[in-house]
Amino acid sequence: MADACLTAIGVETSAQAVGRYYGSRRCSDDGVIDAWLVHTGETADVPNVAVRAVPLLMTDVDATAEMARAALEMAGLQA
Amino acid sequence: MLRGANGPPRPSRMATCQRQAWFPVGLRALGASWPGHARIVFVKVVVVVAGSAGLGSCLVSRHSWGCRPSGRASRRTRSPRWSTPVTTCGCTACGSALTWTVHVQPWAAAIDTDRGWARRAESWVVKEQLAAYGADPDWFGLGDKDIATHLVRSRIAARGLPAVGRHGGFVRPVAARRAAAADDRRPRREPMSSWTPLRVSARRSISRSGGCAIAPSCRATRSCRSAPRKRSRRPGAGRDQRGGRRAVRAVEPGGQCGHGPGCSRYADGMRKTDATVVGISPINQRETVARPWRTRA
Numbered sequence: 001m002a003d004a005c006l007t008a009i010g011v012e013t014s015a016q017a018v019g020r021y022y023g024s025r026r027c028s029d030d031g032v033i034d035a036w037l038v039h040t041g042e043t044a045d046v047p048n049v050a051v052r053a054v055p056l057l058m059t060d061v062d063a064t065a066e067m068a069r070a071a072l073e074m075a076g077l078q079a
Numbered sequence: 080m081l082r083g084a085n086g087p088p089r090p091s092r093m094a095t096c097q098r099q100a101w102f103p104v105g106l107r108a109l110g111a112s113w114p115g116h117a118r119i120v121f122v123k124v125v126v127v128v129a130g131s132a133g134l135g136s137c138l139v140s141r142h143s144w145g146c147r148p149s150g151r152a153s154r155r156t157r158s159p160r161w162s163t164p165v166t167t168c169g170c171t172a173c174g175s176a177l178t179w180t181v182h183v184q185p186w187a188a189a190i191d192t193d194r195g196w197a198r199r200a201e202s203w204v205v206k207e208q209l210a211a212y213g214a215d216p217d218w219f220g221l222g223d224k225d226i227a228t229h230l231v232r233s234r235i236a237a238r239g240l241p242a243v244g245r246h247g248g249f250v251r252p253v254a255a256r257r258a259a260a261a262d263d264r265r266p267r268r269e270p271m272s273s274w275t276p277l278r279v280s281a282r283r284s285i286s287r288s289g290g291c292a293i294a295p296s297c298r299a300t301r302s303c304r305s306a307p308r309k310r311s312r313r314p315g316a317g318r319d320q321r322g323g324r325r326a327v328r329a330v331e332p333g334g335q336c337g338h339g340p341g342c343s344r345y346a347d348g349m350r351k352t353d354a355t356v357v358g359i360s361p362i363n364q365r366e367t368v369a370r371p372w373r374t375r376a
Contacts, residue, residue, distance in 0.1 A: 015360040022358055033358035042360065056359060067359070075355040 016044035024048035035074040037067070050074060 011021045015038040023031030026048040038044050039056040054070040055063060201222035 013362060015362040018360060018362055019358065025356065032356060034355045035357040036360065037357060038360040039362065042362065044360070071357045071359060074357045 014044075015039065015042040016046065019044045019046035019049060019051070035071075037071055037074065 011017050015036075019033070019036045019038070022033045022036075024047055025031040025034055033046075033049055035050040035052070036044060036046055037056065038051060038053050040053050042053055044051045052070065052074055054067060056067055057063060201224055203222055205223050
């Protein structure tokens with residue numbers, strides 16, 4: 001589904017392209033993110049956005065919890 | 080904002096995408112020192128999960144603060160598009176069109192497993208006609224069968240019927256047929272345009288407590304590889320809480336219809352909030368959601 005949505009709006013199907021499409025809130029009024037979690041093995045260079053690679057496949061409860069925990073840590077919280 | 084060693088207060092209620100969580104923080108980290116007193120205090124943090132109000136958001140919400148019993152579904156938990164709040168896995172959420180599709184039909188018959196999303200043998204006449212009118216919707220374009228699903232859901236919502244049972248199991252198809260047969264031409268009590276997404280309404284709370292916002296985006300590519308494949312198993316049809324858990328597991332590979340940042344209201348809330356917004360990439364090594372299905376053993 002992701003590639004269908006992205007193709008429709010002219011965005012490349014990559015973590016970096018999606019991150020740049022969302023954009024940084026620090027350098028643009030249109031930006032929506034401060035940090036960007038990408039899947040392990042992915043790389044993304046998004047200006048003024050902290051990027052971290054963690055497993056994002058929600059294969060089970062533990063993996064899902066770990067992803068949410070990583071998101072909280074990116075926001076400076078310890079879950 | 081800070082509490083002593085008595086521990087966090089018990090939350091009286093849980094909303095879909097907002098929760099006041101209590102995180103233990105050492106006094107030293109707060110620059111305080113109370114010799115002889117407890118060394119742990121609790122800092123109130125608000126976490127907002129901005130998604131399409133589908134089960135993707137529901138799951139991330141749950142694991143952001145643990146699974147707790149949910150309160151009654153409120154107006155604030157309703158999706159601006161799909162309108163029907165559901166309660167499952169301890170969270171209240173609004174299932175997306177695909178979520179609904181999964182639960183009113185046998186799983187194996189509903190989803191196009193090669194494509195990984197939408198229905199099997201789907202056609203796109205409505206979408207093409209919308210484009211011909213120049214009225215292409217800003218949300219994800221549904222296939223013809225999902226348009227029908229949306230109509231059924233709208234009728235159920237208009238009649239005020241719940242989409243879920245008392246313990247989290249979804250309604251049986253027969254209930255959906257009865258609701259769909261009803262006349263829904265009477266005026267709706269609240270127009271969809273008046274619904275305010277929870278993420279936006281929670282903005283003030285975030286700025287007071289300095290929490291964070293998580294944007295799950297489209298979680299389709301982060302989906303589970305272990306979907307039930309038996310036609311005879313109708314997810315969520317159980318009478319106990321296990322039904323709700325089965326429903327969540329079953330819907331994992333489906334993904335959701337659209338994603339939070341793609342909705343203008345959600346995106347506006349994320350732009351304005353004082354909280355840190357953490358986005359989660361929907362991309363898994365340039366593969367689509369269909370990939371996990373194909374590689375599943």
